Amino acid sequence: MDPLWTNIFHKKLDEESLAYFLKHLPIFSELSPRSLATLESIVHVRNYKANETVFEENDPGSGMYMIRSGMVKIYARSQNGVEDELARLGPGDFFGETTLTAPAPRAASARTLENTELVGLFRADVLELAERKPAISSSIFLGLTRVVSERLQAASLEIRRLQNQLGEDISPENVET
Amino acid sequence: MSSVSQSPRGWTRGQVALAFLVLSAAIACGLAVYSSASSLTGLSRAAFSVLFLPLLLSLVLSFLLDPLVNQMERLFTRTGSIFIVYILTLGLFLLAALWLTPHWQEFWSNMRTDFPRYTAQMIETLKSLMTGLHERFPLIESYAFPTKVRIWAEQLMAAILAQTPHSAMKVGGLMVIVPLFTFFFLRDGRKIMRSCVALAPNRHFEMIRDLSYLISRQLAHFIRGRIIEAIIIGLVITLGLSLTDIRYAPMLGIFAGVTNLIPYIGPIIGMIPGILIAFVDLGAGGQFWWIVILYILIAQVLIDNFILIPVLISRVSNLHPLLVFFAIIVGGKLYGIIGMIIGVPIVSIVKITLLEIRAYRRTFRLPETALESDRPH
Numbered sequence: 300m301d302p303l304w305t306n307i308f309h310k311k312l313d314e315e316s317l318a319y320f321l322k323h324l325p326i327f328s329e330l331s332p333r334s335l336a337t338l339e340s341i342v343h344v345r346n347y348k349a350n351e352t353v354f355e356e357n358d359p360g361s362g363m364y365m366i367r368s369g370m371v372k373i374y375a376r377s378q379n380g381v382e383d384e385l386a387r388l389g390p391g392d393f394f395g396e397t398t399l400t401a402p403a404p405r406a407a408s409a410r411t412l413e414n415t416e417l418v419g420l421f422r423a424d425v426l427e428l429a430e431r432k433p434a435i436s437s438s439i440f441l442g443l444t445r446v447v448s449e450r451l452q453a454a455s456l457e458i459r460r461l462q463n464q465l466g467e468d469i470s471p472e473n474v475e476t
Numbered sequence: 477m478s479s480v481s482q483s484p485r486g487w488t489r490g491q492v493a494l495a496f497l498v499l500s501a502a503i504a505c506g507l508a509v510y511s512s513a514s515s516l517t518g519l520s521r522a523a524f525s526v527l528f529l530p531l532l533l534s535l536v537l538s539f540l541l542d543p544l545v546n547q548m549e550r551l552f553t554r555t556g557s558i559f560i561v562y563i564l565t566l567g568l569f570l571l572a573a574l575w576l577t578p579h580w581q582e583f584w585s586n587m588r589t590d591f592p593r594y595t596a597q598m599i600e601t602l603k604s605l606m607t608g609l610h611e612r613f614p615l616i617e618s619y620a621f622p623t624k625v626r627i628w629a630e631q632l633m634a635a636i637l638a639q640t641p642h643s644a645m646k647v648g649g650l651m652v653i654v655p656l657f658t659f660f661f662l663r664d665g666r667k668i669m670r671s672c673v674a675l676a677p678n679r680h681f682e683m684i685r686d687l688s689y690l691i692s693r694q695l696a697h698f699i700r701g702r703i704i705e706a707i708i709i710g711l712v713i714t715l716g717l718s719l720t721d722i723r724y725a726p727m728l729g730i731f732a733g734v735t736n737l738i739p740y741i742g743p744i745i746g747m748i749p750g751i752l753i754a755f756v757d758l759g760a761g762g763q764f765w766w767i768v769i770l771y772i773l774i775a776q777v778l779i780d781n782f783i784l785i786p787v788l789i790s791r792v793s794n795l796h797p798l799l800v801f802f803a804i805i806v807g808g809k810l811y812g813i814i815g816m817i818i819g820v821p822i823v824s825i826v827k828i829t830l831l832e833i834r835a836y837r838r839t840f841r842l843p844e845t846a847l848e849s850d851r852p853h
Contacts, residue, residue, distance in 0.1 A: 343674065
């Protein structure tokens with residue numbers, strides 16, 4: 300249970316351990332075992348029951364959540380209060396990573412669908428780490444940047460594709476004006 | 477309705493006796509719980525009063541040393557860096573003690589003879605002032621002000637002499653306890669904080685984690701700023717006084733530094749003994765005026781107001797003078813002189829906490845209102 304003891308007695312990462320879970324997330328895949336141990340000490344493991352709100356739209360956002368087990372629904376509320384499901388995330392997925400560096404209100408809401416174990420990494424902890432262990436925190440930030448940039452690239456490609464699609468649909472005269 | 481009114485009449489003697497017994501047992505239980513609770517609060521208050529000062533000092537010390545330990549932690553483990561910082565601090569303390577000890581002995585032997593001399597001089601001055609007043613306002617002649625001052629001064633001297641061995645014991649105890657507490661605060665402070673924050677419910681956890689970070693950062697900044705300010709003021713006064721022939725320069729510097737922790741009133745209290753001693757020993761000559769200028773213009777106006785406060789302490793934590801007086805009076809009532817010194821910082825801490833929560837809420841409300849104002853366009 301205690302990450303400190305598991306690290307002393309099991310040199311190889313136990314599949315049950317938090318470090319093993321973190322290692323297999325794309326953000327932290329390039330961290331060294333030592334950095335992983337430090338990361339383990341700054342994340343927060345939280346247990347949620349089914350149908351518990353993780354955060355609501357416009358809540359102050361200050362970090363990311365990784366799903367260790369269970370299921371989370373990401374949704375936006377339309378103006379007449381109907382929930383519009385954006386995504387359904389399972390073990391190994393993560394969400395909210397954009398607010399880890401930039402404080403911003405949450406863009407969507409998140410709710411658990413079953414008993415869920417979330418691992419939270421918050422800005423406060425990473426900033427605190429940056430003072431003590433700059434090298435480790437920069438490798439965490441590097442992983443984060445890589446993932447966010449990949450998503451940004453995918454998104455801009457998607458936008459270009461949609462723009463092209465739109466250009467084919469609409470006559471050239473309308474596009475020019 | 478009839479059944480409700482009949483039921484009390486329908487009670488048998490046994491039932492009434494039982495009800496009586498149950499009621500009296502309940503009252504007895506309530507009384508027992510109440511009395512044990514009040515003794516419990518008494519116990520916890522006694523325990524708290526023992527722990528209060530060491531806890532406070534070690535918290536302040538760990539806030540002070542934390543940035544140093546964090547810097548060291550880049551190269552060593554946490555525990556190792558705490559030990560290195562400890563050794564450095566110990567060395568600094570030893571140097572200070574070496575420098576202070578001869579002064580301290582001299583101070584101690586001289587004070588018994590000097591203190592009555594200073595008060596006598598003060599009373600003399602007061603008497604001449606009073607006679608001057610008499611000539612102009614004959615009505616107030618019946619008030620024996622100088623005698624009162626003399627009695628008060630004698631009492632103060634007796635109290636200092638009687639309290640010194642006792643407080644020496646206390647200081648010795650603190651010298652052992654405070655470094656120990658500080659060590660654990662420095663090593664496990666983050667873990668303690670984490671386990672406190674972990675108690676928060678899921679829905680508010682994220683916000684509480686963020687707020688706890690912002691508040692503790694602001695507090696660390698404030699406490700560090702205050703202590704460094706006091707140290708620099710103490711050093712400046714000590715240096716400035718050593719240029720003159722005044723005695724007790726280090727003691728007066730330390731006194732001025734410590735009292736500088738209290739805003740508004742502290743600096744005034746801090747300069748009284750220095751100016752008094754200068755007046756009695758050196759007379760109202762050039763050196764006396766240099767000391768007055770040193771205390772007021774150089775230390776307070778130039779260094780404190782123009783350099784230290786803008787650099788070290790944010791203006792947001794400024795308190796209204798009225799609030800400062802309340803804090804000093806209530807602190808003095810609760811914990812004596814130490815209460816007077818820490819009362820104001822504690823009120824500042826409460827204010828910083830409230831301000832930080834408000835700023836946090838505002839940060840996240842602004843984009844929202846901006847969105848709403850954009851909507852009509």
